[in-house]
Structures are given as C-alpha cells and as structure tokens.
Amino acid sequence: MDDNCKVISVINMKGGVGKTTLTKELGYFMSDKKEKKILFIDLNPQSNLTQSFFLNFGLRHSEDLNDQANDTQITEASIQNLFDASVIKDLSLDKVIQSFKTRSGGSFDLIPGTLSTIFLERSSNASNMEKSIYNFIDTHELRKVYDYIFIDCPPTYSVYTVAALLPSDFYLVPVEPGIYSVLGIQMLEKVVSAIKEPNAVFFKEKPLKNLGVVFTRYKDESSYLVDMIIETKKLKEMDIYFFNEHFLNSKKLIDRPDYFISDHDDARLSDSLENIFTEIEERINGL
Numbered sequence: 001m002d003d004n005c006k007v008i009s010v011i012n013m014k015g016g017v018g019k020t021t022l023t024k025e026l027g028y029f030m031s032d033k034k035e036k037k038i039l040f041i042d043l044n045p046q047s048n049l050t051q052s053f054f055l056n057f058g059l060r061h062s063e064d065l066n067d068q069a070n071d072t073q074i075t076e077a078s079i080q081n082l083f084d085a086s087v088i089k090d091l092s093l094d095k096v097i098q099s100f101k102t103r104s105g106g107s108f109d110l111i112p113g114t115l116s117t118i119f120l121e122r123s124s125n126a127s128n129m130e131k132s133i134y135n136f137i138d139t140h141e142l143r144k145v146y147d148y149i150f151i152d153c154p155p156t157y158s159v160y161t162v163a164a165l166l167p168s169d170f171y172l173v174p175v176e177p178g179i180y181s182v183l184g185i186q187m188l189e190k191v192v193s194a195i196k197e198p199n200a201v202f203f204k205e206k207p208l209k210n211l212g213v214v215f216t217r218y219k220d221e222s223s224y225l226v227d228m229i230i231e232t233k234k235l236k237e238m239d240i241y242f243f244n245e246h247f248l249n250s251k252k253l254i255d256r257p258d259y260f261i262s263d264h265d266d267a268r269l270s271d272s273l274e275n276i277f278t279e280i281e282e283r284i285n286g287l
C-alpha cells in the first residue's frame, strides 16, 4: 500500500449496540477536531447513519418522504448509484459522494444509503455488489484522498457485510456489555473467517485485522460485565483486544440522531471520544 488511509468497518452481528452512533460520533470528531479527512460509507439498508447526517444538515433524496421538505436540499448522491453502475470508472463522484461542512469549519464526506430497502432485489448481481465498494475505492484512488474511511455495517450477515470487509484494513467491534456479548464476539470472528477464506486475494496486501472491542453505552453498573467478558478464557485464546476507553452511555444520545457530541460542550463525552481516537491510532501503529 502506498498510502496511510485506513479503511475501518464498524461491525457486530448484534443490532442496536451503537455501531452507527459510535461511527458518526468518532468520524465527526476526527474531522471536526483532528483535521482528519473522513469518508463515511453507509452500508446498512436501514440507512440510519445517512438519516442522521441528512437530518442535521438539511438534506434528502428526492424520493424520501419528508414533511419539512421546504428547507431541505436534494442530493443525488447514493450508494444505490454505485450498486447500479455497470462501469464504475464512468460513474461521476457526485453521484455517489456527498460533502459536508462541520460546525467549526471542518469537512467530511458520506456515501449515503437509500431508504429504498428493496435495493438488494433490484441490484443485478450479488457478486458485483460484493466487490463494488472495493472497486470504487480502488478505481477512484480514494485511499489517496482520505485518512480514514468508516463503513457502518448492518447487524446481519449479507452481501453488504462482504462488501464492507473486502476493502477494509480493520474492523472495529462495538459491544454493549451484556451476558451474551461473548457469544456475539465469537460469532463475528466466525463470520469474518467465512468471508476471508474464499476472498483471500483481497487480503493478501492488507490482512484484515480486528482493531478491537469498544464497549458502548457504558455505565458504571456495567463494569462487572465488562470484567467478566474480558476475562473469558475463550476470548483470551482468540487474542481479542479490548479498548481501555469505553463509549459512555448518555441520555443526550438516546434516539437523538441529530445530536453530535463535538458540536456541544460536554467534556465527559468529548474526552471519551478523544481517548478512543488516541487508542485507535496507537493500536493501528502497533498492529
């Protein structure tokens, strides 16, 4: 690789653990406060990440139902255009990538999902879809443009999971502390292996590595669960890394897709992001 760009899939086979919230907060923080060039890719057909950015920045797709359409702008950019493209090199970037400015003057880009969840059926060919993100990043040399590309994954195993992992250098695993978390982490490792094996050619130059588990929605009461998970023999044997810093639970984040920590003055949450960011960079340098 002739670049320093890191492609990171944010993934867990369990729903509602904070994948999207952590992705949006971390990426936004890194572009706003750390001057990193960030691209987000929304690979979840539910498109929560996209809705969060659209809501906060007044955007929509023309087909979106919207009762406050007056002050929203229409964007054409969507991942659907990428899935539908027969020749990726002929696809212009503005059909796929939408740019944003953060409140304090930073900028970041997003490949928005679409709410037309029929897109799996509509799309021509699963094998092309699996390779589409990889090919897009490669063809348009996006690794030369960005410092980090974050891919928000769905909680189920599908063609999107494969599409996310093929271009990824790392995957980051948000885990909400719970008694079944150990099983979830083990299951994810199996899914990753099942994707890696038949696609070995994609991982020759950049072996896909587990960046680690970040505990999410962390409360003081969760500490005994976290200790229990970390001490599990099976996970120790698998050499799973657990972030020292946890993504804290906050009432401010519950069902508030329009809330961005970096736009507010909350030292507790900002410090949590800062520390996770530092740990990610240390971890990447160490791997």
Ligand SMILES: Nc1ncnc2c1ncn2[C@@H]1O[C@H](COP(=O)(O)OP(=O)(O)OP(=O)(O)O)[C@@H](O)[C@H]1O
Pocket (backbone or CB within 6 Å): 014, 015, 016, 017, 018, 019, 020, 021, 022, 044, 048, 153, 154, 155, 216, 217, 218, 247, 248, 249, 250, 251, 253, 254, 255, 256
């Ligand atoms: N740190 C946090 N503190 C409080 N609430 C949170 C936090 N992180 C996420 N949530 C809330 O938990 C719920 C699930 O979060 P999120 O949508 O990020 O999970 P997800 O893993 O992306 O879900 P899915 O699997 O459906 O994509 C949302 O209501 C969100 O607001």
Ligand SMILES: [Mg+2]
Pocket (backbone or CB within 6 Å): 019, 020, 021, 044, 048, 049, 152, 153
């Ligand atoms: Mg999500």
